[in-house]
Amino acid sequence: MQDSPAVRFEGVTLSYGGRRIWSDLSLDIAPGTFVAILGPNGSGKTSLLRAILGLVQPSAGRIDVLGHAPHRGDPGIGYVPQHSSFDAELPFRGRDLVRLGVDGHRWGVAWSDPTADARVARALAAVEAGTYADAPIGRLSGGEQQRLRIAQALVGDPRILLCDEPLANLDLRYQQTITDLIAGWRDRTGGTVLFVTHDVNPVLRVVDQVLFVVNGRWAAGTPDEVLRSERMSDLYGSHVDVVRVHGRILVVGESTESGFNIEEPHHPPDVVVDHGDAP
Amino acid sequence: MDQLIALLGYEFVQNAIAAGFVIALVSGVVSGFVVARNMSFAVHALAELGFTGSAGFLLLHLSPVLGLLFGSALTAVFIGTLGVRARGRDVVVGVVMAFGLGLGVLFITLYKGYANQAFAILFGTITGVSRDDVVLLVAIGAVTLLALAAIYRPLVFATVDPEVAEARGVPVRTLAVVFLLIMAAAVAEAIQVVGVLLILTLLITPGAAAERLTPRPGLAIAYAVAIALLCTLGGILLSLVTNAPVSVFVTSLSFACYLLARFAIAPRRRELRAAPVRAEATSAHAHEVPKAG
Numbered sequence: 001m002q003d004s005p006a007v008r009f010e011g012v013t014l015s016y017g018g019r020r021i022w023s024d025l026s027l028d029i030a031p032g033t034f035v036a037i038l039g040p041n042g043s044g045k046t047s048l049l050r051a052i053l054g055l056v057q058p059s060a061g062r063i064d065v066l067g068h069a070p071h072r073g074d075p076g077i078g079y080v081p082q083h084s085s086f087d088a089e090l091p092f093r094g095r096d097l098v099r100l101g102v103d104g105h106r107w108g109v110a111w112s113d114p115t116a117d118a119r120v121a122r123a124l125a126a127v128e129a130g131t132y133a134d135a136p137i138g139r140l141s142g143g144e145q146q147r148l149r150i151a152q153a154l155v156g157d158p159r160i161l162l163c164d165e166p167l168a169n170l171d172l173r174y175q176q177t178i179t180d181l182i183a184g185w186r187d188r189t190g191g192t193v194l195f196v197t198h199d200v201n202p203v204l205r206v207v208d209q210v211l212f213v214v215n216g217r218w219a220a221g222t223p224d225e226v227l228r229s230e231r232m233s234d235l236y237g238s239h240v241d242v243v244r245v246h247g248r249i250l251v252v253g254e255s256t257e258s259g260f261n262i263e264e265p266h267h268p269p270d271v272v273v274d275h276g277d278a279p
Numbered sequence: 280m281d282q283l284i285a286l287l288g289y290e291f292v293q294n295a296i297a298a299g300f301v302i303a304l305v306s307g308v309v310s311g312f313v314v315a316r317n318m319s320f321a322v323h324a325l326a327e328l329g330f331t332g333s334a335g336f337l338l339l340h341l342s343p344v345l346g347l348l349f350g351s352a353l354t355a356v357f358i359g360t361l362g363v364r365a366r367g368r369d370v371v372v373g374v375v376m377a378f379g380l381g382l383g384v385l386f387i388t389l390y391k392g393y394a395n396q397a398f399a400i401l402f403g404t405i406t407g408v409s410r411d412d413v414v415l416l417v418a419i420g421a422v423t424l425l426a427l428a429a430i431y432r433p434l435v436f437a438t439v440d441p442e443v444a445e446a447r448g449v450p451v452r453t454l455a456v457v458f459l460l461i462m463a464a465a466v467a468e469a470i471q472v473v474g475v476l477l478i479l480t481l482l483i484t485p486g487a488a489a490e491r492l493t494p495r496p497g498l499a500i501a502y503a504v505a506i507a508l509l510c511t512l513g514g515i516l517l518s519l520v521t522n523a524p525v526s527v528f529v530t531s532l533s534f535a536c537y538l539l540a541r542f543a544i545a546p547r548r549r550e551l552r553a554a555p556v557r558a559e560a561t562s563a564h565a566h567e568v569p570k571a572g
């Protein structure tokens with residue numbers, strides 16, 4: 001394993017629509033690290049991922065991804081975007097979604113290709129999605145779709161995996177499964193994971209580092225270093241308590257906006273197309 | 280039957296069938312993307328402003344087919360540059376369509392030629408196409424299909440999964456504009472058969488029926504093409520035999536295909552599929568992935 005960081009931020013400031021989202025972020029993320037990116041809504045967690053993908057440019061500072069400047073279409077990065085559902089009638093299967101991860105960005109028509117099909121089959125097997133890979137994707141449950149998205153992100157053998165709220169809309173059991181899948185990939189390949197989430201608890205067992213952002217300020221380190229009352233009070237600029245109950249971590253305070261705590265799920269659970277999750 | 284075979288000897292019938300074949304091919308392929316990208320309203324706008332272009336070209340004594348293409352392509356560029364994002368798109372389409380259609384009314388009022396030219400654009404005129412028109416329609420169709428083949432994979436990516444497509448370097452916004460231009464060409468083609476007002480019967484219905492029949496994207500396009508061919512060629516032949524307008528039969532046939540796909544075939548297929556999928560999906564959840572150390 002090489003020593004140079006998988007991702008390096010040097011004094012990075014990110015602005016959007018004239019508003020400054022991040023200021024002066026400097027951080028090295030070593031290969032093989034599982035980083036949880038935490039913070040309230042609108043704190044620019046998604047923008048950070050977009051900057052690594054080369055979709056937004058920092059207004060100051062420098063980002064290095066795998067030793068070079070970020071650029072769109074970097075094959076070294078796998079990306080699991082924020083939950084968006086598929087139309088129930090869309091003529092498209094999980095297998096087709098994963099195939100897009102192999103060669104969907106190339107011009108021309110997708111002819112049958114045994115090599116690509118074999119890679120897709122391996123990626124589907126790795127996330128144990130083979131059994132529903134031929135069903136219409138819009139009719140699968142949120143958890144099944146999420147597994148397919150992870151297979152799509154990993155089919156290109158990336159070295160960095162970016163996940164944007166991959167646990168939103170999932171029940172507890174599926175949150176665990178998805179976390180284990182991603183951590184298992186990290187352990188097997190030595191890849192790096194940047195994992196945006198509202199709730200650190202489902203990933204607490206596997207997280208090496210947390211990056212917490214509030215109002216353009218940030219704190220980084222191990223969960224024990226960052227998720228402490230003094231550190232979080234500093235970050236929020238007012239009194240915040242970090243409480244540990246039954247091995248879970250709660251961040252609560254009077255100014256954590258609208259009762260924000262990192263326990264709070266972002267979206268109500270998705271119960272519309274949930275046949276796969278039913279016991 | 281004998282009557283039909285005798286009719287096939289006429290040049291105007293051969294022209295209609297040749298043009299109909301190419302038009303159905305283009306319509307079928309494009310309709311799958313129109314449905315998946317949810318662009319029914321844009322199709323309608325392209326058609327109505329194709330009418331304006333056509334009326335304008337008639338006024339200038341130019342080819343009404345080229346006028347159609349000009350009007351709808353210009354509209355595609357407008358919509359593409361002003362409103363690529365889905366949320367604002369319908370608003371831009373509405374704004375552009377209202378103005379353009381007003382111009383069309385002006386042109387058709389100024390035009391002193393035959394009133395049935397306007398009627399033909401509005402309701403279709405396939406049995407009246409000349410050999411030159413056929414050549415033009417085949418050329419437009421071939422260019423459209425080649426363009427679609429060239430951008431097929433990234434267009435599918437951008438349609439189904441725009442966030443990841445963008446991250447993988449697919450030019451999502453450019454593709455949206457290019458697809459609008461492809462739609463403009465398909466609209467100019469399909470108007471020859473069913474006219475401006477009934478355009479959706481060839482550019483929505485085949486795709487909407489096909490997606491009920493299979494979850495395989497390639498097969499869905501093949502089904503859409505088959506349905507478009509059945510409706511177009513069936514409509515032309517029935518119209519020749521009965522003397523009723525082509526569009527009456529095309530719209531009826533395509534509606535019948537949709538109803539059949541949605542209520543007769545799709546529910547049966549789903550029953551066949553649902554049982555094994557559900558059983559396997561449950562067993563897949565049973566064995567958990569080994570926990571990470």
